[in-house]
Amino acid sequence: MTAITAQKFFLMPIPPTPNGRLHLGHIAGPYLRMDMLGRYLRTQGHSVDVVSAVDGFDSYVLWKGVQEQREPEEVVRDYHGQIANDLRALDVEVDDFLDLVQGPYAAQHADNARRTVERLVALGVTETVVERVLYCPHTRRYMAGAWLVGQCPYCQAGAGGYFCEACGALFRPETMLNPQPRMGDSPLQWVEVESLFLKVAHPDQLLRRMAASGAPASIIEVIARFLERENGRVRLTAPGDWGVAWSPDRFDNPRVLFESGWEYALTCADRAREHSPEHGHAMLRSSEVTTLVSFGIDNAVLLLAGSVAVMDALQDHQSFDYVLTNYFYNLQGAKFSTSRLHVVWAADIVEKTPATSDGVRYFLCRESPELGETNFAVEEFVEVVNVDLAGALDRRVDLALGSLDQARLQSIEPDLLPGLEMAVARLGQAFRLDAVSVRDAWEVLHQWMQRPDLDVTQPGHAYLWLKGLAYLAAPIMPRLAEHLWHRLGHDGLPVVQALYAASLPRPETVVRPRFAALSPLALAPCLPASVVLAGASSDA
Missing domain, CATH: 3.40.50.620 (HUPs)
Structure with a gap:
């Protein structure tokens, strides 16, 4: 190695x-x-x-x-x-x-934020731009950020503040189509404000650096359009008084740093x-x-x-x-929405139901939205946990742990090493820094969990399989991984340096984390009213 x-x-x-x-x-x-x-x-x-x-x-x-x-x-x-x-x-x-x-x-x-912008001003790379913003003298609110809703000036989708979630555009509030106050502020009037912008000297270099960092081409295209539309300007301040304070503009409008x-x-x-x-x-x-x-x-x-x-x-x-x-x-096929309470809160799914952290992480990893939109389907989550984890995995781990020879130091048999080394290499590829794919990491773990060529009732096969399982599961199911690593005779968390080393398995002193079988009904305490499960009555 x-x-x-x-x-x-x-x-x-x-x-x-x-x-x-x-x-x-x-x-x-x-x-x-x-x-x-x-x-x-x-x-x-x-x-x-x-x-x-x-x-x-x-x-x-x-x-x-x-x-x-x-x-x-x-x-x-x-x-x-x-x-x-x-x-x-x-x-x-x-x-x-x-x-x-x-x-x-x-x-x-x-202090960090203010000193940084002061340095940019001193370097001569900033530009002051006069903008028009809707303002309510009664509430003293500038219609920007959370206070403004309307349509994106580029794709006409519904948008709020400075952003469009539909096309990814970042725009100035004065360009919003059909602008409306979110809270009904009235009366409104257009006022001029001064905002500070950073002038990007070399947009092409900026885009190349983003590409080298692993940013998808589709996002770089959106940023390229933004820089072209804004003539290479990036916002540094915004009107208002909630934030890190910047000096008022010459119209006496309060300003804060626009955190990005x-x-x-x-x-x-x-x-x-x-x-x-x-x-x-x-x-x-x-x-x-x-x-x-x-x-x-x-x-x-x-x-x-x-x-x-x-x-x-x-x-x-x-x-x-x-x-x-x-x-x-x-x-369930619709965007998570806090305002509509179409959500499953992270802590609730493990604190209010039999679902485990490892089980939730396993499913989310399988469904990772790293390449496009994906979906948390309740019935599918239940099936995956019941079949992959509470069913096949728990049974196989029980067999393997029962097969371990705890009376002597154990090591991986040489003829079994290539399969483990291949899985380790594939996991490393999944975590390439410029192309991290947790879905690929899940696939490596999922295939190792199945390994039909290994008979875990044999001590040598059981030891290899459990060692590989602990290591490959460490990023995805850390509770199970840490327990197995300890049972195999190692301390701390799984590390590649100890993966191939001999160890003396330990008896069970702490109950192993297990996966409870789930049902949609068992998940009901964490589900919003907007989620209607198959088979549920219309008046439930």
């Missing part, structure tokens, strides 16, 4: 907006994929820091505060805690999960440096740390165009080396 040189990684799952909890649509996209990659890298002996935060200055926090009649700081604090619990419930590991509106790193975050990912990268990398000071700051060009960010396509233009442009313009910084992007994940 070739020795692996340990490397340092900094991973940042996209900061979620704390205006609600995380549902399975969120988890299936950026959070599970990044967690699986982090776990895989650790199996290789690499050092990995995973740091994220909540995007507490998003205007949708203000809207949520109005709906719940709470101050925005309280909204952020509450949902920050609930989101952290949703991540923990599905074993999505984050070393630090920061609240940057308040808390110990809030001032540092604001780079600010969180700087602060989260600061925190990672505190964990491992010897590695330095991950976002500096002089750093040897490999960096990755994960996000959905609805954030692609903002995060890629914004972060890459700002980091490049700073000259001594660099944008993320690699990006993981995902499409939307649907529930």
Whole structure:
């Protein structure tokens, strides 16, 4: 086996907006994929820091505060805690999960953001643009962000704020078709505001860098159109007073920094440096740390165009080396929707039903929306858990553990090694940094689980199969993997360096995680009223 040189990684799952909890649509996209990659890298002996935060200055926090009649700081604090619990419930590991509106790193975050924009201004790469924005003097709200709804100026689909989820476009509020106030603000008047933009000097270089980071061609095309439409300008400020404050414009309109990912990268990398000071700051060009960010396509233009442009313009910084992007994940064929309560909350599916974290992760990995929209179908989830996990896998693990010879040191028989080495290599291909595919990782594990050529009633076959299962399942089903690794005589988490080493199996001292058989009815406590299951009565 070739020795692996340990490397340092900094991973940042996209900061979620704390205006609600995380549902399975969120988890299936950026959070599970990044967690699986982090776990895989650790199996290789690499050092990995995973740091994220909540995007507490998003205007949708203000809207949520109005709906719940709470101050925005309280909204952020509450949902920050609930989101952290949703991540923990599905074993999505984050070393630090920061609240940057308040808390110990809030001032540092604001300083990072302001100093960065001040540097851009000093470098002469910014431009002040006069825009028109609808304004309500009665509520003192600028109709931008969460407060504005209408139609996308490019595809005419329904849109809100600055973004179109249908085509991925990022646009100025004044270009919105049929603009309307979300909350019925009245009277409205057009006012002029000054906004600060970064001028991208070399758009072609920017696009090439995105392509090298693993961004899909379809997303790069959307960003190319955005840069052409906006003459290479990337927004740095917006009118309003919720956010990191910037100086008022010459019309005396308040302004805040328009956060687009780079600010969180700087602060989260600061925190990672505190964990491992010897590695330095991950976002500096002089750093040897490999960096990755994960996000959905609805954030692609903002995060890629914004972060890459700002980091490049700073000259001594660099944008993320690699990006993981995902499409939307649907529930019973319709988009997950917090506003319509068409959701399955992440923690609820394991806290209110017999479903396990490993089982949910296994299914979400199988259905990963990494290449296009996919769907969480309740009946299909039940079938997969019952057939693959509670049925075949649990029975085979029982047989294999019962076959282990616990009286002597065991090692993998030489004639069985090629099959394991091939599976290990295929898993490595699934986690190539420029083309991470958790669906491919699932396929490797799924095939290993079946392995009809292995008779697990034989001690040698059982030992090989369990070792491979623990290692290959580590990114996907970490609870089962850790238990099996311990039963096989190893400490800690599965690592490739110990995969081929001899070990002395241990007796069971902790009950093995098992997969309960499910039914649609058993899942009812976590399902929304919008989900009507097959066979359910019309008045249920």
